[in-house]
Structures are given as structure tokens and as C-alpha cells.
Amino acid sequence: MIEKFEEANCPMTLKNPVVNGLKAAGKRVFGYTCTNFPEEIAYAAGIVPVRAIGAPGLVGESGPLQPAAQCFIARANMEMALGEGFSNLDGFVITNTCDMAQNFYSALEYYKPFPFYYFISRPNIAHTEPALKFFRFELEEFKKAVEGYTGKPITEDDLSAAVSVYNENRRLLAELYDLRGKEEKPRISGTDFTKVIMASFYMDKAEHNRLLKDAIARIKQGPAVENVQVRVHLSGSTYPDTEIFQLIEDAGGMVVSDDLCIGTRYFVNPVKEDQAPMDALADRYLNKLACPCMHQGSKLDERYNFIKAQLRANRGQGVVFGLQRFCDTHLVDYQALRYRLEQDKIPFLYHEVESTVGAGQLKTKLETFFDIIKGA
């Protein structure tokens, strides 16, 4: 049911048939790294944004130029950017999030800038007027830069149309997400759900919406996933493939909810359509569900309340933290979240991933973790 999405699951854009199809059709394509990039502004200018999420098992020829002590996602992205992996992209935009994002911009700017290369200085705090005002200014500057690149103004109508397409995508992804976790038996596995959302990173959203509507209708009619013994919430950032989801399923579990950058953090919080689009975009992309890079005082509670709400809504029995090695923001946030989980007596498992998920070790940990949950 998800075959049409699978062909887009190729993070190396040079080899991604869907991205190459867009290029062949004359579309301009920009890369970006983080869920905080306001894709709609590029889309409104006729540019298709595609996401850099690392690549599995990519070991770099770019090694000597790269810092060793950075997460594997960043390393793999830099490998593709310094090499040929992203060479079919017309531009790349980094939105400020973590130290890796900042490094990615400055390193590539020094070694090998993209034809269109831009850094959006997004604040690391949300829900304050000064931060919103600054970010709104930054988005306007970005819009001007894109207009300069295409030679064509981006109108309010262009932006509203883009917002509408993206909001529909968010609504459909949320519907599919609910099919995984809301019912007693999932209608779609964690692995398949992730393949669908990953495909959205490489497709024109209008096309993804069309396929998604069709898939949702068929999934609703199709069989449920049987024999799910343990329902887990997966917490982390980004993975370049679905291996961790598959391992959890192989061990008898199922990811039924998440707070991942390739999961809910990507599609929750629609853009308000009753506001001027640039204002609404600034509001959405600053004040959306907090990731660990944010540091407003309320961030940890925002994050934890979301995790708890997801556990409740999807009958989750425990939390698996699958965190990237060297990802300070997630690794420190984990320390605060673990005390909250202990206090609420919610079982959790900690696991670090790097160039691979570490299948052997994770499998053993999951078996024990699931035994504890089942015995509880």
C-alpha cells in the first residue's frame, strides 16, 4: 500500500528518482535540514524543498574536513554536500537550530557553497514578542533573497496557496498517524508510517497529498497489524532510514507515537490561515512544538506534556529514547525527561545511535525492556 512512497525514500538526492523527476520537469529544488525551515516560502516561489536527513552507512571521503565529534546525521549530510550527493540541488537553506546546523552552514560556505545558500537566524527561544519580531524580520529577508534568486515577487496569494497545500499535508499526515496509534490495533506499522512521511520530504507536497489521500482510504479498508505485544513511543531527532522502527517491530513491539523530527515535530501545528501568511508562518515556525534546541523556560514541560499526551492518546506503554550520539541538546533534555518519567512511573529505555542503530545491542535491550513492560 505504500510502494509509491518507497521510491522517494532516498536521502541522497542525486540518486533519488523523485527528485530527479522534479528536476527533469524543470523544477528548482532546494535542500534544507530541519523542521524549522518555512518550506512554504520556497514553495510559493515555485521551488520544491527537499530535506537532508543524513544517509545510512555513509562513511566520508570528506572526513579530514569534518569534525569527528558531531552527530552522524550532520556528518552524512556534509559528506553529501561536500561530495556529489546533493549536487542536483539548486540551493540549500539552513535554519538555525543546533550547533551542527550552524557548523553545516559555515563549513559549506567556506568549502563549497551552493549556488543559492542561505542561513535563517531563527531564535532558540519561542513564545516571546521580541523573538517573534526578530524571526519575522528574518523571514522577510529570506523571502527577499528568494525573490532575488527567482527574479519574481512572491505574492500573498502565492503564499496562501502554499500554506494551503502544506496544511493539507499536515492534516493528512496527522490522519495517517492516528491510524497507527488511535485504535486498538494499528492500521499501519511504525515502519510504514515513517516511509510515508519520509517520502513527503522529497516529493512535491501536492503530489504527496494526492498519494496520501488514496493511501489513507486504502489503509482504512485494509487489514490491521496483528500481534503487537508492546506499544511504544519513540523519542529522538532524525534517522536516515526506518531500521529502528523495524527492530522494535521485530522484537514484538510497535512505535505507535513519537516526538521525532521525522515524525510529529514535522506535521503538528498547522499554519493559521486567518492571518497574513508571513505573520502566520513566523508564528508557526517559531512557536511550534518545541524541539530540544529550544530553551524557553517552558520547553521541558511542553515536551513532556506532549509525550504524555501521545502515550495517553495512543495507548503507549513505554518510551524508547533513540538518541544520536553527540547530539547534546537531546542528550541533556533526556536527563530532565527521565526524572519526569520516573516520577510518573512510565517505563523508558535509553539508546544511542550513530552511523548505525546498533542493532545487536538494541535488540537485547528491547527484549529486556519489553519483558519488564509485559510483566508490569
Add this chain to the structure above:
Amino acid sequence: MSNPEASKTTSKSIKSLKTSNEVFPSVLEYYKRGHFAKMTGARKIVYHTGWDPVEIDYAMDCIPMFPENFSAACGAVQLAPPLIEVSEGLNAPEDLCSYFKNHYGFMKGSFSGDVNKMLDRIRIPDPDMVVSCKNLCRLHPLWMKIAAEHYDVPYFSIDAPVMPPRYDKNPVMFEKQWGGHVRRKPGDEAVEYGVAQLKQYIAFLEEHTGRKMDYDKLRECVAHSARMGEIYNQIFELRKNVPCPAGGEDLNTLVFFAVTMAGTQEAADFYQRVLEEMQDRVAQGKGVLENERFRLIFDGIPPWFNMGLFNYFHKFGAISVEELYPRIWCGKLDPDKPLESIAIKYLLSAGHTATFNQFLEYNRDRVREYKVDGSIMWNLPTCRLMAVILNPRDKTTFETELGVPALLLDADQVDPRRYAHAQIITRIDAFMEMLEQRKYG
């Protein structure tokens, strides 16, 4: 300056300035002052990350305290490993910030015996409020939030926006290198964002101290800090002299007052005495070394557990004449524009530009002006700022753009377990031999 201990695995440094030897007693005194305030309730204790606008705290009669400085002190007295091990027992990975893990272990662990006895000397008082500023790294605010939760006290977070690349084209604001400032003028929107946040910070302090900000007092504190900055900058300027009147072993220690007491007359007066001691030396043509043969840059957070390493270079006739680390706390301020200049000093300076261009300009100037022969890059794999944003690109630019050999050494700032002494010394020896060949044939 001969240090017989310098070739041991870890050792304290021997400083060349008399005033440098006043620093550690001052650290202990500073902590005592904090404990006294805590005990009597006379002044509020505010925790901060490494580089925060403490002029505002002093204007509000609060005492800023620094868990990061506490971690450095733990490093200096060889106390970090047992504290870090507590953190690692809580799944804090080995490659996470050692400063954080040291303090986190201190908060979460319980200690007895010798560890407790050593802690009693440098124990940081509990906070009444916790503040963080994202101007050095993104871990700082998260660490401070954890501290605020641990002590159950109010928390305030200040954002330092990453300066967009377009600012690289702005007019020059600071001629040459001035403290930690980047050269180009930040955009008005960034200054406005910084000032607005500082006003919110003042409101936070007013709420939790029950006192209103006295803006005359703030201007007075900023004037002290401005004077301190001018003097501190002159200290860096004096180090351009050959022979150099003060090495890295001194400057990395002297920075304590600039970190913790910016905004006080005490700090400005202290640096005035340092300056005078250095001016005397320069007037007499004296340097740290009798026969100065190599002038080095030492970048990175220094190894507090082994500051004797700075003296180790002396045996080659080499001295560290310029370091990025102590320079960061040097800011140019205008008492008539207190909030704007505090915003520029702390929120819109080195450490948060999106491009490398301004760092490159900075490196170019200091290599030329300090007549640098080589660069030692003390790389910290536990520090994303050093190990990712700065290195190894900094090394590349030293070598390829500036023609200065650079040695990248992986180690740590407080955790001696991450320091392979024999390997580091072997690499330093080889590097110095190469410099010898290069400079003297």
C-alpha cells in the same frame, strides 16, 4: 619561567605575574562571599552560564555565580572525575560536555570522605535564581534549566541570535580585534532583539528580588565594566611586545575577574594593577622568558587540571602570547547606552556568527600583530563549540590561509581521564621540532 613539575602528567602552572597569584585566593573569597549572602539572605545568588551580562546583576545587588567556573575549579583541584562519574552513571554519555557533567554529578550525587573535604573548599552556594544565555553553546541553557529544576528556583533564558551572514557586509564597528567583539556592526534588528530581552531579564530580577532597577546604578556598573574592558584590552595589546610580558598561564587565570565581576570597581582596579605590573616589565624590556624563541597562539578551553602544560612550552623558548578564551570576556561598553552595549558585548559578539569570515579576519590580525609562529588548538571532543564549530576548520585556515602551522590536540578542560599525557607531549615535542626547523633551520 622554569617549572620543574611541568613534565609530570598533570601539574599546576607557575605564573609569571605577581598579580596572577592573587586569583585563586580571590576565587575562594568569592565563593565565601556567596555563602555568606546565602546564609544571611542579604543578596540573591543568581546562577549563570559562562558569559552572561552580570553588570545587570551587580546593578540589582545580586551575586552572580557560575557553575561553569565551579567545574573549572573542580578541574584545577583534580576533583572532576568522581563528580563526572555520577553523571555517567545517569546515562550522561562520555562525550557530553565535561563542565556540565561535573556540575550535574555534583548536584545529583552525594559525597563523603576526601571528595567532600575537597568540595568544601570550592562548593558553589545554591542559587535563588538561574539564568542562561545561549551565546557560547546550545548546551548552556539546557544545563541551567536542569539546575533550576534541581534547586526548584525561577529560571530565565536569554537568546543570542546567530548573526546572519549578511552582517559580514556591514560597516566595521570595531577596528582590529577588540576583546571578544566581531568586527562588523550587527543589524539594528538584532540589537533591538538583544535589548528587549535584557529588559525582560531586568523585569525578571525585579520580580524575584522585589527591588526596582536603579538605572543610575546600572550606568555606574557599566562604567566600571567599560573601564575594566579598556584596561583588559590594553593588557592584550601589551602582549604584542617582544618579549611577551605575560603568557597563557597568566591570562587564563586572570580572566576570573572579567567573568565573574564585570561591573564592579574591584575587577577594574584589579586589572589596573595587572596592567601596571606588565607595563613595568615592558618598560624594562623584560619578558616571561629570558630568551623568547617562539610565539604561540593557544586556543580552546585550557586544561584546568594541568595548567603546568603552559610552562612545558617554555623549555623550547616558546610562550603562548594570544588566546581566544580569555579575550571573550573583554567588552567595549558605553555607559550612556548601557543595554545596547551589554547586548553587543554578550549577545552579538564572537561565538555566534553563522559564517567563518569574521573568525578568519580575527586570526589574520592576531597572527600578524602578535608575530605568531604556531598555533596550539586544544580541541575538546566533549564541546560542540570547540570541536565542531571552531575546529578543524580553524586549523585548516591557520595552515592554508595564514601559513601558520597548527597542532590540534584532543583532550579536555576538566577531565584528566580524557588526557593522554605521553601522546600529547610526544606530539608537542614533534611540533616544536618542526617549528625549530622552520624558523631557525
